[in-house]
Amino acid sequence: MGAIESVGVVLHPSRAPQEAIATLMAWAAGHEIPVFGLDEEVGRLDCGARPVSDAELAARSSILVSLGGDGTMLRSLRLAHDQRTPVLGVNNGRLGFLAEVDLEDLPMALSAIDAHEYTVEARSCINCDTSPSHVIAYNDVALVRVPGDGVAAVEVVVEGEPFVRYSADAVVVATPTGSTAYSYSAGGPIVSPTVEGLLVIPAAPHSTFNRALMLNHDERLTLQVLGSSGRLAVEVDGIVSGYVGPGASIAFTVDSAAGKVVRIGRTTFYERARRKLQVSGSAEAF
Numbered sequence: 314m315g316a317i318e319s320v321g322v323v324l325h326p327s328r329a330p331q332e333a334i335a336t337l338m339a340w341a342a343g344h345e346i347p348v349f350g351l352d353e354e355v356g357r358l359d360c361g362a363r364p365v366s367d368a369e370l371a372a373r374s375s376i377l378v379s380l381g382g383d384g385t386m387l388r389s390l391r392l393a394h395d396q397r398t399p400v401l402g403v404n405n406g407r408l409g410f411l412a413e414v415d416l417e418d419l420p421m422a423l424s425a426i427d428a429h430e431y432t433v434e435a436r437s438c439i440n441c442d443t444s445p446s447h448v449i450a451y452n453d454v455a456l457v458r459v460p461g462d463g464v465a466a467v468e469v470v471v472e473g474e475p476f477v478r479y480s481a482d483a484v485v486v487a488t489p490t491g492s493t494a495y496s497y498s499a500g501g502p503i504v505s506p507t508v509e510g511l512l513v514i515p516a517a518p519h520s521t522f523n524r525a526l527m528l529n530h531d532e533r534l535t536l537q538v539l540g541s542s543g544r545l546a547v548e549v550d551g552i553v554s555g556y557v558g559p560g561a562s563i564a565f566t567v568d569s570a571a572g573k574v575v576r577i578g579r580t581t582f583y584e585r586a587r588r589k590l591q592v593s594g595s596a597e598a599f
Contacts, residue, residue, distance in 0.1 A: 315344070315427035315428070316375065316376075316426055316427050316428070316429050316431075317344070317346055317375045317376055317423065317426060317427045318346065318375045319346060319347045319348070319349065319373060319374050319375050320337065320341055320346060320347070320348045320349070320374060320375065320376055320377075320378055320423075321348075321349045321350065321365075321370045321371060321373065321374030321376070321377045321378070321392075321398070322334065322337060322348060322349070322350045322354075322355070322362060322377070322378050322380060323350075323351065323354070323370075323377055323378070323379045323380065323381070323385055323388060323389040323392060324350070324351075324354040324355075324358075324380050324381065324385065325380065325381035325382070325384075325385050325405065326354075326385075330380050330381070330405050331358060331360075332416070333380045333403065333405045333416050333419070334355075334358055334360045334362070334380065335360070336416065336419050336420065337378060337380070337419060337423075338360055338361055338362065339420075340419070340420045340423050340424075342361075344427065347363060348360075348361070348362040348363065349362060349363050349364075349365045349369070349370055349373050349374055350362035350363070350364060350365070350370070351364070351365065351366075351367060351370060352364035352365065352366065367392060370392055371392055371393045371394075371395065371396040371398040372396050374398055375398075375399075376398065376399050376400070376401060376426060376575065377389050377392065377393050377398050377399070377400045377401070378400075378401050378403060378419075378423075379400055379401065379402045379403060379411075379412070380403050380405045380416075381403075381405050382404070382405070382409045382412070383409035383410055383411050383412075383494075384550075384551065386400065386402045386409065386411040386412060387411070387451050387452055387550045388550075389402075390436065390438070390451045390571075390572040390574075391449060391451065391550075393572070393573070394438070394449060394571060394572070397571070397573055398573070399433055399573040399574070399575045400572070400573065400574055400575060401413060401414075401422060401423075401426065401575040402414075402574065402575075403415070403416060403419050403422075404416065409585075409589065410490075410493050410582075410585050410586065410589055411490075411574065413574070413575060413576055413577060413579060413580070414577070414579060418579070422575075422577055422579075425577045426575060426577070430577065431575055431576060431577045431578075432575075432576045432577075432578070433573045433574070433575060433576070434506065434507075434573070434574045434575075434576050435569065435570040435572065435573065435574075436451060436488070436490050436506060436570075436571065436572035436573070436574055437451075437488045437489065437490070437509060437530065437567050437568060437569045437570070437571060437572070438450060438451045438488065438567070438568050438571035438572060439451075439453070439454055439486060439487075439488055439511070439565055439566075439567060439568075440565070440566045440567070440568060441454045441486075441547075441549070441563060441564070441565050442563065442564045442565075443547060443555060443557060443561065443563050444562070446554065446555055448547075448549045448554050449549075449568075449571070450488070450491070450549045450550045451488060451490055451491070451550060451571075451572055452487065452488065452490060452491030452494045452495070452550045452551070453485050453486060453487035453488065453491040453494060453495050453496060453548075453550065454485075454486045454547065454548070454549055454563075454565070455483050455484065455485045455486070455495055455516075455547075455548040456483060456484045456536060456538070456545040456546075456547060456548075456557065456563070457482070457483040457516075457545060457546045457547075457548055458481075458482050458483060458543055458545060458546075459543060459544045459545065459546055459556070462543030462544040462545075463541075463542060463543025463544075464480050464481065464482065464519055464542065464543060465479070465480070465481050465482065465483055465484050465538075465542055465543070465545050466478070466479070466480050466538070466539040466540075466541045466542035466543075467479050467481075467484045467536050467537065467538055467539065467542065468536070468537040468539055469484075469513055469526065469534070469535075469536060470534070470535040470536070470537060471528060471532055471533070471534055471535075472532055472533050473533070473535075475537075476526075477522050477526075478520065478522075478539065479515040479518060479520055479522070480515075480518065480519040480520040480541075481515035481516055481517055481518040481519060481520065481523075482516050482517035482519075483495075483499070483515075483516040483517070484513065484514070484515055484516070484536060485499055485501070485512070485513070485514045485515075485516055486511060486512070486513055486534065486536070486565055487501065487511070487512040487513075487514065488511065488512075488567070489504040489505060489506045489507070489508045489509075489510060489512075490506050490572075491512070491550075492504035492512060493586060493589070493590070494551075495516070495548075495551070496512050496514050496525075498516075499514045499515070499516035499517070499525075500514070500525070501514040501525045502525065502527075503586060503590075504527075505582060506582055509529075509530040509567070509569050510527050510528060510529060510530050510567075511527070511528040511529075511530060511532070511534060511565065511567055512525060512526070512527055512528075513525065513526040513528065513534070514526075530567040530569050531567070533564070533565075533566065534564070534565040534566075535562055535563065535564050535565070536562075536563045536565070537561075537562050537563075538557055538558065538559055538560060538561040538562075538563075539559060540559045540560070541559070542558070542559050543558075544556055544557070544558045545557050545558070547563075
């Protein structure tokens with residue numbers, strides 16, 4: 314019996330990937346497998362995918378197929394979160410870090426998965442409590458200064474013990490997966506997604522201490538917004554989810570195996586990172 318009994322598809326929010334969805338539907342029809350999609354997404358396409366709600370998509374699918382870039386892949390992981398449904402990333406735009414195959418390889422990838430010829434790579438997520446809100450992120454949660462409202466003045470508290478205070482344009486809390494996103498642009502290290510940990514990075518720091526921190530995945534992290542801070546936007550995987558001000562306390566924990574990314578052995582993390590970051594080689598020693 315094949316590994317795939319049903320497929321859920323997640324699309325880029327604004328593009329209409331007719332060729333991509335047609336490729337997926339053709340493979341599914343040939344294997345007599347139903348395809349489900351979010352009502353608001355598949356409704357704008359001429360395809361036979363069955364519309365379902367956000368809550369139903371992962372529950373009714375053996376696998377989710379993300380057709381887009383890294384943003385679509387992150388949204389797919391969040392949709393799959395409660396069910397822990399595996400996600401296959403298909404690059405249908407600019408090259409990203411998370412996609413496993415390009416569009417032309419999608420039928421081959423689905424056949425390999427159906428034949429049980431694949432592995433699952435665990436990806437950690439951040440659970441973030443801003444009281445009363447609770448959010449999850451697979452890349453990062455960033456406390457970002459609002460223009461005109463002052464800097465992000467934040468105290469980092471680890472296991473209940475105050476460690477350091479940052480004054481910066483933003484303070485980013487990232488998973489290893491997110492080390493190549495906002496964290497990277499802020500000067501943080503590239504971290505293998507197999508590492509279990511949490512990065513804390515100041516972006517454009519104004520304070521003397523400007524170093525990133527790497528915490529163990531099971532250490533409790535709290536960010537305290539100081540009285541000298543301005544109002545801060547809470548960005549979750551790049552999307553503003555709310556705002557916090559002086560006196561706010563934001564707690565972070567890590568779920569080490571929340572996401573399941575499908576790998577069929579076509580590329581490695583380091584190959585994808587080299588291509589995306591345009592790393593051509595090392596400098597010569599003179």
